[in-house]
Amino acid sequence: MAMLHTVNKSPYEKSALESCLNHVSEGDTVLLIEDGVYAVVKGGRAANALASVKGVKIAALEADLKARGIGGDKIADGVEVVDYGGFVDLVEANDKTEAWL
Amino acid sequence: MSEGVKKFLYVNRKAPHGTIYALEALEVVLIGAAFEQDVELAFLDDGVFQLVKGWDTSDLGSKNFAPTYMALGDFEVTKVFVEKESLDERGLTADDLMELMYEDEDDDWAEKPSIRIVSREEMARIMAANDVILSF
Numbered sequence: 026m027a028m029l030h031t032v033n034k035s036p037y038e039k040s041a042l043e044s045c046l047n048h049v050s051e052g053d054t055v056l057l058i059e060d061g062v063y064a065v066v067k068g069g070r071a072a073n074a075l076a077s078v079k080g081v082k083i084a085a086l087e088a089d090l091k092a093r094g095i096g097g098d099k100i101a102d103g104v105e106v107v108d109y110g111g112f113v114d115l116v117e118a119n120d121k122t123e124a125w126l
Numbered sequence: 127m128s129e130g131v132k133k134f135l136y137v138n139r140k141a142p143h144g145t146i147y148a149l150e151a152l153e154v155v156l157i158g159a160a161f162e163q164d165v166e167l168a169f170l171d172d173g174v175f176q177l178v179k180g181w182d183t184s185d186l187g188s189k190n191f192a193p194t195y196m197a198l199g200d201f202e203v204t205k206v207f208v209e210k211e212s213l214d215e216r217g218l219t220a221d222d223l224m225e226l227m228y229e230d231e232d233d234d235w236a237e238k239p240s241i242r243i244v245s246r247e248e249m250a251r252i253m254a255a256n257d258v259i260l261s262f
Contacts, residue, residue, distance in 0.1 A: 035175075038171070059144055060172075063175060066217040070215050070216070072217060091181075091185055092186050093142070093175065093178065094180040094182075095178070
């Protein structure tokens with residue numbers, strides 16, 4: 026029963042990502058969207074938190090990264106960048122979706 | 127400082143797109159500058175994300191207001207303070223920020239950077255030194 030978790034809040038302002046990471050199971054995917062994508066900035070406190078979670082795929086939405094000037098080597102290793110089509114694929118590939126607001 | 131001019135500090139603590147705060151702050155800053163008030167800007171916490179260079183909202187369909195920051199110097203908004211601790215925590219450095227410039231009328235209109243990276247302690251002093259603080 027793999028789940029997709031979406032997080033749309035900045036990890037530096039809200040606890041949505043922290044709570045999400047505390048509730049994920051192995052095989053789940055965490056998709057960062059909107060201000061949630063700030064978590065992937067390499068060297069940031071939130072990126073370190075993402076790296077410490079094992080067995081969970083981390084993805085971030087390309088349009089939201091681009092809108093915030095986060096690209097290339099500013100994205101932490103191990104993060105999969107997906108477009109809107111990829112978002113749909115993730116929804117389809119998982120049994121259910123939980124939105125962390 | 128001449129009579130009737132107050133020192134205004136605009137404190138920016140929100141990321142640029144998730145809420146309307148950043149865009150509204152810019153509007154108010156430009157209005158304040160037009161009334162020839164002494165204006166300073168502070169960016170701390172998630173507010174530092176507003177100044178990250180290269181953002182492009184074309185795929186979101188929302189207004190791309192990044193160029194407005196570049197125009198602040200033309201409105202004589204020349205003091206932009208960015209908190210170092212907030213950058214560090216978010217994996218950012220001064221090199222990741224837009225190059226905001228102004229022309230210094232007291233120095234033969236030489237182009238100078240508007241952004242000054244300050245410590246949390248200095249930021250507290252800047253807040254204490256202003257007459258009016260507007261928070262966004």
